[in-house]
Amino acid sequence: MLDELREDIRVVFDRDPAARSTWEVVTCYPGFHAILFHRVSHRLWQSGLKWLARLLSHFGRWITGIEIHPGATIGWRFFIDHGMGVVIGETSVIGDDCTLYHGVTLGGTSWSKGKRHPTLGNGVVIGAGAKVLGPIALGDGARVGSNAVVVRDLPTGSTAVGIPARILDEESKVAREQAAERMGFSAYAISADMNDPVVKAIHGIVDHTAHIDGCIAYILEELEKLGVKVEDERATADKFDPEYLNKIVD
Numbered sequence: 001m002l003d004e005l006r007e008d009i010r011v012v013f014d015r016d017p018a019a020r021s022t023w024e025v026v027t028c029y030p031g032f033h034a035i036l037f038h039r040v041s042h043r044l045w046q047s048g049l050k051w052l053a054r055l056l057s058h059f060g061r062w063i064t065g066i067e068i069h070p071g072a073t074i075g076w077r078f079f080i081d082h083g084m085g086v087v088i089g090e091t092s093v094i095g096d097d098c099t100l101y102h103g104v105t106l107g108g109t110s111w112s113k114g115k116r117h118p119t120l121g122n123g124v125v126i127g128a129g130a131k132v133l134g135p136i137a138l139g140d141g142a143r144v145g146s147n148a149v150v151v152r153d154l155p156t157g158s159t160a161v162g163i164p165a166r167i168l169d170e171e172s173k174v175a176r177e178q179a180a181e182r183m184g185f186s187a188y189a190i191s192a193d194m195n196d197p198v199v200k201a202i203h204g205i206v207d208h209t210a211h212i213d214g215c216i217a218y219i220l221e222e223l224e225k226l227g228v229k230v231e232d233e234r235a236t237a238d239k240f241d242p243e244y245l246n247k248i249v250d
Contacts (some may be wrong), residue, residue, distance in 0.1 A: 004076060009032065030066060037063075040056060067086070072090060075094055079099045081102065086105075098122070099126070100126050104128070108134065118136050119136070121156065124140070128147070132150045144160050148161050149164050
């Protein structure tokens with residue numbers, strides 16, 4: 001258990017640039033406190049001391065604002081960022097190296113006594129406010145966008161966004177993320193079909209930029225085939241000043 005706790009502390013520094021010291025993590029991070037409470041309560045649950053396990057879990061919820069049922073199975077290096085409002089149900093199974101942001105729910109969709117909560121593979125990331133419901137499985141490395149509602153299995157390495165969640169195809173996802181990175185921000189976890197006009201406008205800009213980039217790359221490639229030197233043009237096309245976008249927004 002001590003080895004697990006050491007890893008739980010270390011992973012905070014890997015995934016939260018705001019973490020400055022071990023003392024700060026141990027004393028000021030509710031996500032770490034919630035995991036600590038769960039490590040103990042889960043062992044009590046497995047030992048048959050279910051009431052005591054629930055009592056300790058309830059106390060942890062009161063302290064941290066994070067509710068983890070002591071029956072849930074959680075792997076190594078689990079990280080909850082901010083954490084307020086996170087709910088993890090009894091039959092949830094979480095693999096190694098997973099990350100949950102605040103407001104995430106791993107919930108059930110039935111009143112049956114059996115398996116009714118999600119199973120997360122290794123390296124899964126679930127954005128703020130997302131709901132993953134039912135006895136479904138999220139493959140290794142899957143990502144769930146903020147406020148998405150997932151009710152079906154996700155393949156390994158996939159990204160799901162929206163309500164209900166849909167899986168982004170790899171080509172459009174890569175093009176969008178590359179364009180967003182060049183523009184100075186990340187579009188990860190924002191769904192184009194959300195009913196937010198600002199989100200839709202941002203995605204319209206990003207998608208248009210990605211399309212233009214593709215057209216320019218194709219034109220330069222064809223010019224090179226004709227013997228035209230386009231090194232300077234390629235260098236110009238690869239440059240983007242994020243401050244220019246800020247001026248447009250202002």
